[in-house]
Amino acid sequence: MPIDAVLTRIDDQLPDALDRLMALLRIPSISTDPAYKADCQSAADWLVADLQSIGIDAEKRETPGHPMVVGHVEGDGPHLLFYGHYDVQPVDPLDLWKTEPFAPEIQDTDQGRVIRGRGASDDKGQLMTFVEACRAYRDVNGSLPCRITFFFEGEEESGSPSLVPFLKDNAKELSADIALVCDTSMVSPGVPSIASQLRGMLKDEFTLHGPKIDLHSGHYGGPGLNPLKEIARIIASFHDENGRVAVEGFYDGVEEVPDELLRQWENCGFDEETYLKSVGYTQPHGERGYSTLVQQWARPTLEINGLWGGYQGAGSKTVIPAEAHCKLTCRLVGDMDPDHVRKALRQHVEDRLPPDASVTWDNNLDGSPASVMNIDRPEFEQARQALSEEWNREAVFSGMGGSIPVTRFFKDILGLDSMLIGFAQDDDAIHSPNEKYNVESFHKGIRSWARVLDKLAKA
Template identity: 75%
Template sequence: MSLDAVLAKIDETLPEAMERLFGLLRIRSISTDPAFKAECAKAADWLANDLKWLGFDAAARPTPGHPMVVGHSKGDGPHLLFYGHYDVQPVDPLNLWHRDPFDPAIEDTPNGKVIRGRGSSDDKGQLMTFIEACRAWKAIHGKLPGNLTIFLEGEEESGSPSLIPFMKEHAAELTSDLALICDTSMVSPGVPSIASQLRGMLKDEFTITGPRIDLHSGHYGGPGLNPLREIARIVASFHDAETGRVAVEGFYDGVHEVPGALLKQWESCGFDEKEYLNSVGYSQAHGEKGYSTLVQQWARPTLEVNGMWGGYQGAGSKTVIPSEAHCKITCRLVGDMDPDDLREKIRAHVAARLSPDAKVTWDNDLEGSPAAVMNTNRPEFEAARKALSDEWNREAVFVGMGGSIPIAGFFKDILGMDAMLVGFANEDDAIHSPNEKYDVKSFHKGIRSWARILDALNW
């Protein structure tokens, strides 16, 4: 009966919970841009103060970058750690937003009411579902649920440079029985999902230099090597045009096929391929032939070009052969792929294809993390799955995730902890893009879902 009272309290106080979320969304905590350093600190203080008001022993902890927010509440039951991040992506291109990204509002859409604003889905709206569940729990029980640690990061969207050192330094207070992460999505609207595996990530960037200065295209057009043409040719060589497979030698080392039993589960999880593709303007899939869209997204590796530029970018024309051309790439990793080994293979692929007089320079800011697989055999996973099923009136499913959340691997490698990833975002939330949104239903039922999960795990 006490759980019913907590759920009723969540329903009753939803308007106040929305207003608190709006207060957090108004803070411009863009972690990658130094101009917003003070705003990131403001968001950390906002969260630390809210946790203290709730009864957590909480503070915004300084790091060489943006603060980490850590809060503790001692109680009975297993020690659970909840992780989220308060930093957000840049808002560019601003002209494509329908409203100020940091002036959140409720909007009516054909699919229901949504919260519009940067960070509404990734990850402020999601992390607040857990905090609001704790708030309702305390309102009914007079105390917070169980033995909890809250761990909120401010650099997730900018590579987490302070995260590993902080975790190692504070390992004793962060180590718990299980980590809970709310930074994922549902496989389909209304289908509650627990992530069973995540793809890893490798980032790299290179510059190709030709002439020592920009050249007049009338004087050197023809005999001169054009770095833009050179980089376009090399980028085109990354993939086989017929099959969509990555053509870098050894790229698929460590990749495994999906077991038949798991594949059958995925095929019945409610994923709508047509809707998934049509929602962003595709009429068909364009990836690796021989694999379904879902398998491509969850269990196959990728090499993507995220940006290419060089030469004159201003209005009108400037007839030059540019001195340099630039390219940013990322790879999503699966199975046992080694990011460091793969980086060397990609660099060797580029070096082997350089024309005479072309030189390549690589970024030295090395970023990479392997894929992660969750320990779904732990009884907590089935307890959470049942709790989610009860809330959503639909069987919850274990799914793969196409994205990369390195913190899940860090919890295992650094603290020896398993992680459970439960999120309530939808694929059309436009995270990292203009007009990001979070469904009001996701926020409301997300709070209720965490209350149910906390009730189930505090045995």
């Protein structure tokens, strides 16, 4: 059957698809809070039942944490592994919500019709775009166009502690030709996007120690070493006057963006002024010589996430504190090695310690390298063509400033390349109060996945 029949089915059944999404959104599957453990089970059960309703052999798989949902459908052509997550972020601060987080609503706004509720965009709405595309394809054709494994996680928002062991234990079952990941966004409204690279992440934390105890600033002010002053000096040395990280060896493994990809990024519809103004900036403040978009997608960073020490209560307390603390993260790109960056960063700090100061490091923090997708694979161009046809606009290969660790795990454990396609918008307020997902994103997302499946199956 031609794809047009499937697209018509999607259009006709949109109200029912929205009803199903609303039912899933009503389940408060907050993975990080033990009080919602039963709700995470309920969300997994709901997805199993929904997959089974369209002929998919699906079941709930228990883990030490929240369950995984795995489903299989046989077919000819390529074998696809589709990944999404059904758990959601906590809703705090609740008083900033204008609606009940788990009583989803469809609202008319200045941006069009939106689905309002926790998980609408991250990631239940995105996950269901693929499921609904499969439902419509099967309704019209009697079967799906290729072999598909469905893999839904319930711990993505709480660090995925069960993911790696589950992938290792079930590597043979979950192996496929390529992984499809929906937990991403469009680079700008109306511009379909396939993420071609993700930045990695490194976290670290250190304490700078000075005197044995907090000291009276009258007795020791002057001759006394002040850990807050020294940690501020060291932190200031992390960057030079051009915003470049000044840690020796930090840029090992960093490459410039290829000209062809850079041209795509320059014409992707990204609005720098809107991006900056939306958070109160008047200009970019990062590494000079690179555009805002390149800084966000393709350059590494070293950011200070927390800095504290000394007295922080009401009023004044005249002390020289015994210690000062710093939390930091680095976003990694290209072939940067997290272990190498960590060693270089720590050496930078230790080389700048003054006499009578020492440092201790938090050794319970890990890191993950960047992910660069193999866009030379034919599946990427097939998907790009499908998206371009649906949105009537040339789809682009984009970057992402954040990290999606599952893509690295798929590569390292299952040997799978990942293709990341999502339809979220920058203003969806994921992880924040009043999260939303545009009805257009949901509707055209379903249509897009149907087209992608059809292209991949017929290639």
